[in-house]
Amino acid sequence: MTGAAAKNPPRGRPRSETAKRAILASAMELLLDQGLSSMSMDDVARRAGVGKATIYRWWPSKERLALDALAAEWASSASAQGRDTGTLRGDLLALLRPWVRQLKRRPYARVVAGLVAAAQTDAEFAELYRQHFIGPRRSASRDLLLRARERGQIAADTDLEVALDLLYGPVYHRLLHGHAPLTQRFAEQVIDAVITTISSDRPNA
Incomplete structure (x- = not known):
């Protein structure tokens, strides 16, 4: 690399990353304020301080943008997903608490709710939603259950997909329906119920 190149590095990438972060943050704020159905690309562009063409360069639809915005927003809570505490309960608590x-x-x-609704009417988006949003979280949790099975902590014949549904279903139920509070205590109760169901020492396991 020449001295001139070192002093004057290409500026496209930093500007692009800054713009992407601004767009994702602006989209997230609008989604929280208005919901997906009311959010527009024009509003996102104005809030982010970019041209609408810049947004469409990376996201062909507001649904795709919303998917990435939420994934980025929740990235920090996924940091403990691979943590090995030595016990299934400890691993699940490290997974769900954050x-x-x-x-x-x-x-x-x-x-x-907006993303789920969009997935019901758009098959292509539904596949992306499952691959990029639902899939990674389930995959990390599946690895955790496999590790527990190798330790002998859950029954060898455990249906891991059903176990994952039992784990996540109650959380989404309370989140989307709001019939009862979503608390840390509730998460612990769900974990304990799932462990009781799939434990290797359950009756007739």
Whole structure:
């Protein structure tokens, strides 16, 4: 690399990353304020201080943008997903506690509800939603259950997909329906119920 190149590095990438972060943050704020159905690309562009063409360069639709915005927003709560505490309960607590804490911070229910609704009417988006949003979280949790099975902590014949549904279903149920509070204690109760169901020492295991 020449001295001139070192002193004057290419500026495209930093500007692009800054613009992307601004767009994702602006989209997230609008999603929380308005929901997916009311959010427009024009509003996102104005709030982010970019041209609408810049947004469409990376996201072909507001649904795709919303998906990435929420994934970026929740990235911090996923940092403990691979943590090995030595026990299934400890691993599940490390997995769910940060996520439940994140869910309680802001009105995410309307954002998730918008994404779920979009997935019901757009098959292509539904596949992306499953691959990039649902899939990674389930994959990390599946690895955790596999590790527990190798330790002999859960029954060898455990249906891992059903176990994952039992783990996440109650959380989404309370998040989306709001019939009862989504608390850390509730998360612990769900974990204990799932462990009781799949434990290797359960009756007739």
